[in-house]
Amino acid sequence: MNRNTNxxxxxxxxWIKKSKNLFKLYLISNNPSEKRISTIGNQLGIxxxxxxxxxSKKITLEIxxxxxxxxxxxxxIGDRIFTDIIVGNRCKxxxxxxxRLNREGLPIKxxxxxxxxxxxxxxxF
Numbered sequence: 001m002n003r004n005t006n007x008x009x010x011x012x013x014x015w016i017k018k019s020k021n022l023f024k025l026y027l028i029s030n031n032p033s034e035k036r037i038s039t040i041g042n043q044l045g046i047x048x049x050x051x052x053x054x055x056s057k058k059i060t061l062e063i064x065x066x067x068x069x070x071x072x073x074x075x076x077i078g079d080r081i082f083t084d085i086i087v088g089n090r091c092k093x094x095x096x097x098x099x100r101l102n103r104e105g106l107p108i109k110x111x112x113x114x115x116x117x118x119x120x121x122x123x124x125f
Contacts, residue, residue, distance in 0.1 A: 006039040016044045026063050028052045028076070030083060055086040064091060081117045 019025060027048035029037045034050050041048030047066075052059040064074060075094035078084020079101070088095035099107045100114060108114060 006036060006043075008040065008043045013044065016046065020045070024067055024069070026067065028054070028060060028063055030054050054083040055090060057087060057090050060087050060091050064093065081121050 016025065025044075025046045027037065027041050027044070027046055029048065029050050030052050031037050032051045037048050037050035049059050049063060054060065060076070064071065067074060071091070071093050075096055076084055076088035076091075077096045077098060078088070079098050081097065085095045085097055100111065102108050
């Protein structure tokens with residue numbers, strides 16, 4: 001999604017609508033803006049938490065409890081190894097790493113943070 005706007009693309013809305021028929025969804029964001037995250041959550045019709053402070057486990061564990069599912073039935077999908085993936089591992093849930101997008105909503109090809117994350121993840125995991 002383009003970070004310069006809060007409008008969700010129709011294809012994303014469609015995917016979320018179909019997905020909600022198959023499993024529960026919850027938006028957990030480190031973004032400190034309640035306005036931005038609430039706008040996104042409300043457009044998608046899903047519950048949300050902003051300022052999650054990932055990789056801290058506290059808020060993610062609260063959401064896992066709210067979801068009322070066993071850990072083996074929960075996955076966190078994220079684009080950052082050192083926030084999303086680490087918090088998922090710390091909470092003992094499945095993790096799915098997806099490509100990071102730039103401000104225009106397009107895949108990032110080369111990014112210094114991404115390179116550092118990949119190198120460190122090879123050394124650490």
